[in-house]
Amino acid sequence: MAEARTRFAPSPTGPLHLGHAFSALTAFERARAAGGRMLLRIEDIDTARCKPAWEAQIFEDLAWLGIDWPRPVLRQSTRLPAYAAALGRLAAMGLTYPCRCRRADIRAALSAPHAPVLGPDGPVYPGTCRGRPMAEAGPDDAIRLDMRAALARLGPLPAFTDTGPAHAGRHDLRAETLVDTVGDVVLARRDIGTSYHLAVVVDDAFQHITEVVRGEDLFPATPIHVLLQALLGLPSPAYHHHRLIADDTGKRLAKRDDARAIATWRAEGATPADIRRLVGL
Numbered sequence: 001m002a003e004a005r006t007r008f009a010p011s012p013t014g015p016l017h018l019g020h021a022f023s024a025l026t027a028f029e030r031a032r033a034a035g036g037r038m039l040l041r042i043e044d045i046d047t048a049r050c051k052p053a054w055e056a057q058i059f060e061d062l063a064w065l066g067i068d069w070p071r072p073v074l075r076q077s078t079r080l081p082a083y084a085a086a087l088g089r090l091a092a093m094g095l096t097y098p099c100r101c102r103r104a105d106i107r108a109a110l111s112a113p114h115a116p117v118l119g120p121d122g123p124v125y126p127g128t129c130r131g132r133p134m135a136e137a138g139p140d141d142a143i144r145l146d147m148r149a150a151l152a153r154l155g156p157l158p159a160f161t162d163t164g165p166a167h168a169g170r171h172d173l174r175a176e177t178l179v180d181t182v183g184d185v186v187l188a189r190r191d192i193g194t195s196y197h198l199a200v201v202v203d204d205a206f207q208h209i210t211e212v213v214r215g216e217d218l219f220p221a222t223p224i225h226v227l228l229q230a231l232l233g234l235p236s237p238a239y240h241h242h243r244l245i246a247d248d249t250g251k252r253l254a255k256r257d258d259a260r261a262i263a264t265w266r267a268e269g270a271t272p273a274d275i276r277r278l279v280g281l
Contacts, residue, residue: 004036006213007204008062008069011043012054015261016061019215019245022279026242027213028067039207040069045076045192045199061262065272074207076199083194086202086232087143087187091134095150095231096187098141099129117181120220124183143188150231151175160226164241166216173223185224197224205234216241245279 006027010020024038031038040062044050062069090096101109109126110116116123130146137143151157157173187198204212204225219241229236265275 002208002210004031004034005039005208005210006031006036007039007041007207007209008067008213009041009043009200009203010058011046011049012051012058013046013049014054015263016058017245017260017262018265018275018279019260021061021065021262021275022245022281023213023215023242024062024067025065025276025279025281026240030211030213030240034211036210038067038069039209040073041203041207042073042075042077043196043199045080045194047077047192050077057263061266064266065262065275074203076203079199079203079206080193082202082206083188083199086198087194089232090145090187091143093153093231095146095153096134096143097130097132097146097184098134098137099125099132099144099184099186100141101125101128119182119185120224121185124181125185127184130184140190142186142190144184145187145228147179147182147184150227151178154227154230158226158230158236160222160236160239162219162222162239162241163211164216164219164239165243167219167241171223173226178223178227182220182224197221197228201225201228201232201234204237205229205232209237211238211240213240213242215244217244 008024008027010016010024016024028038040058042055042058044055087096105128106123106125109128110123118124125144129144134143157175159170159172161170162168185197186195188194222239222241226236228234262275265278
């Protein structure tokens with residue numbers, strides 16, 4: 001039987017806050033309860049925003065919380081060839097196309113007569129560049145997945161299981177939902193050569209993750225990931241989308257909320273037990 005493995009995958013673009021503490025502790029304790037391990041992955045492909053000082057702070061905060069992880073950690077910045085290989089496989093299947101549209105172009109195409117449908121990445125792409133051959137791809141192009149072609153290639157669609165409080169149960173992928181409310185997602189941004197969706201799928205398989213533990217705000221992205229797993233012939237882990245930690249007004253915490261940063265609580269004399277109490281553990 002495979003070892004149980006979860007992962008915590010922060011980006012070093014700012015301080016960890018109480019929401020990160022809850023997610024990391026949840027992943028760590030679920031792995032430990034199953035006799036396995038939590039892996040730490042540094043999602044640093046956005047090199048313009050990622051800073052070594054924030055990465056060092058991640059290690060310090062997690063250790064202070066009592067969380068341990070195997071060394072060395074996996075950094076996405078070292079994995080670009082693996083992402084390129086996965087993108088090449090999808091391109092060889094005829095499932096990708098280059099897209100030259102900027103955000104303003106997409107907004108203009110969706111401006112009338114109805115409000116745009118919002119998907120996991122924002123307004124669902126209207127397909128302006130669909131049909132462009134990959135031979136035309138250049139440095140100013142993003143690479144998108146042709147969702148209809150991908151669904152046609154798979155035939156029967158896969159399903160995934162979630163054990164989180166808001167989405168517990170089996171979830172079948174549905175073609176009409178993926179076309180209408182997800183659309184042709186970006187697989188490679190023009191500035192970094194990959195995307196969150198592609199990188200997370202490749203890395204979860206590489207690290208043999210058996211359960212993905214993350215916030216319920218990422219639940220809408222999970223069908224994209226399960227679809228990519230099926231297309232690439234990768235194993236599909238179980239999922240646990242946990243509740244989000246909000247501020248006093250009910251708004252989800254973000255990295256810009258420095259007052260909620262773990263380091264701030266530590267500096268004010270809080271203990272790891274205080275943090276656990278604050279996040280409801």
